[in-house]
Amino acid sequence: MTEGTVRDELYPAAGDRRVYRVAKWLRVAAVIATLALAGGANVMLFQPLWQGLNVPVSPLLMSVDVLFTLLMLYFLWWSFTAKVTLCADTIEESTPFGSRRLRKSEIKGCMRLPKGGGVLIAPKNGVPLTISKDSYNPDRYFDAWIDKLPDLKxxxxxxxxxxxxxxxxxxxxxxxxxxxxxxxxxxxxxxxxxxxxxxxxxxxxxxxxxxxxxxxxxxxxxxxxxxxxxxxxxxxxxxxxxxxxxxxxxxxxxxxxxxxxxxxxxxxxxxxxxxxxxxxxxxxxxxxxxxxxxxxxxxxxxxxxxxxxxxxxxxxxxxxxxxxxxxxxxxFDQSPPQVFRTHVVGWHVTHGKGGTHYYLELAGWGPEPGGTHLRVGYATYHAAHRGDPVCMGLHPGRLGFQWVHSMDCPPEGTP
Incomplete structure (x- = not known):
């Protein structure tokens, strides 16, 4: 039997329809990753609030956390719903937000991705369709179908x-x-x-x-x-x-x-x-x-x-x-700071993926009447006592956005 005959037998005939779904190991990985990464990120972000600490949550970090959580949830949704459908003259990939179907006559060519990563199918008009080999575990029928496409390069x-x-x-x-x-x-x-x-x-x-x-x-x-x-x-x-x-x-x-x-x-x-x-x-x-x-x-x-x-x-x-x-x-802010005196009222430690962080809880001052939390090093944290003075420098900002930093306290009586 010649190679061409073998290829013809492997190639799906008219009316054949093969469906490739996301591999089981990837579904399990999606569940674990979503719980560990998205869940862990939310735990780290809101941990101080759960501990009863009056710690303000940065709107910027919250926005990033929301986007990351949505991305992980989409990954989980995709792993359980995505599929590739192969017919004699068409290939279709279905994802949570729609599907993409290409006929052989619409395909310009195909290119194998490096290290067995999958295939890239370029249409004559439009965005290329990339199918990951590790995600769907295609078989020899899929490979035979792909081999009959023109070489994209x-x-x-x-x-x-x-x-x-x-x-x-x-x-x-x-x-x-x-x-x-x-x-x-x-x-x-x-x-x-x-x-x-x-x-x-x-x-x-x-x-x-x-x-x-x-x-x-x-x-x-x-x-x-x-x-x-x-x-x-x-x-x-x-x-x-x-x-x-x-x-x-x-x-x-x-x-x-x-x-x-x-x-x-x-x-x-x-x-x-x-x-x-x-x-x-x-x-x-x-x-x-x-x-x-x-x-x-x-x-x-x-x-x-x-x-x-x-x-x-x-x-x-x-x-x-x-x-x-x-x-x-x-x-670019070279203006002298406005100094505010406050003192330590408590302290706490947070543990996260980025390591252990030490904070001093300060009494209300200037633009922070409800108090604030100052991140410090290990030595400063363990040397602090309630009532210790702390000075905060408030700068107007070169572009008008106020920013603060801790500084050495000037002598008593200094304006």
Whole structure:
């Protein structure tokens, strides 16, 4: 029996219908992960309240907790409802919020993902369909169906050559145009990898090296704009990068710097009222988002893909703008603080995934008439006694958002 005959016997015949559901081990993992991660995050966030402590919950952290919990609940829902249906001439993936069905005639090509991660099926128009092999555990019939699809890399290479040959801006002759296109593709790859490396480096330097805090903030603030400039200069390459997902060339190298800025803003901005910065964060990130809208408006991609990409980028721009406001408000504030004297009325310890944190409970002062909680080190925590004086410095903020920090108390009688 020849290889072709074997393939024909494995290939689903007309009328055959095979359904692949999420693997059982992944369903169990989804249940455990949702309970452990989402449940644990909520326990850590609200633990002080359950202990009867008057600890204010940050609106920013609460928003992140809600989004993370919803994401984990969706993962759980997906694991019990998602499926892939394979027929002789169609493939369909069903998820909690809808389904995606492709006919063979609508498919441009298919590409195997690295290390057996699954397959990427690119339609002639629209967003690629990615099917994880580990999630659905497809069998030999699925593999035989996929093997009969055109090779996506070969199809894309042929399309690139046709575009380059017909682009007069790349040269006079077809040979010149192909050579110019190859150089631009090489340069774009180097720029993209450079932005990826810079984004990862600034994240780890900013989080781990406190001495390089200010330079890391400036570099992290610049990288998202560098991504836009690179996308504009290499528009022809960017519009066909990342397997057809055009926004990926901007999103991937932008994620780490924005995450670093968010972490720094949450831990070092010391805002009296973080909700004000959150409200203004959308305006601060609007110029970056508008630049993306203009850039993507000139790219020939499906409207649905543009809307999904812009929805995610809008949330990213909000976090980016809010984090810059919070950090810039403190970094550029050179005004002397207004000093408030208070004293220790108690203390408590919280235990979480990030480690053990020690807090002194302070009596009411200035803008915090109900008292506040000051995070301190291990030695300061164990050396504290009720009634010990503590001084808090209140700064107006360079951008008008008040922020506070503890400081050495001036001598008695000093105004």
């Amino acid at each position: 070969q199809v894309q290479q042929q399309e690139e050559e046709v575009r380059a040959r017909n682009d007069p801006s790349l040269g006079v002759t077809p040979a010149q145009r192909l050579a110019t296109y190859a150089r631009r593709k090489s340069h774009f790859g180097k720029v993209y990898l450079g932005l990826l490396f810079a984004s990862m480096a600034v994240f780890y330097v900013g989080v781990l090296a406190s001495a390089a805090f200010a330079p890391a903030v400036f570099i992290a603030a610049a990288i998202p704009w560098c991504c836009l400039v690179a996308a504009y200069l290499y528009k022809d390459q960017w519009s066909h990068s990342a397997g057809g997902n055009n926004a990926t060339a901007i999103i991937v190298p932008t994620m780490m710097p924005v995450l670093m800025l968010f972490i720094m803003a949450s831990s070092r901005a010391d805002l009296v009222d973080a909700s004000q910065v959150m409200a203004h964060g959308a305006l601060a990130g609007l110029p970056w988002l508008l630049a993306i809208v203009v850039l993507m408006g000139n790219i020939a991609v499906p409207l649905r893909q543009k809307l999904l990409s812009l929805l995610f980028l809008a949330a990213l721009a909000w976090v980016y703008g809010g984090s810059l406001l919070a950090l810039g408000n403190r970094m």
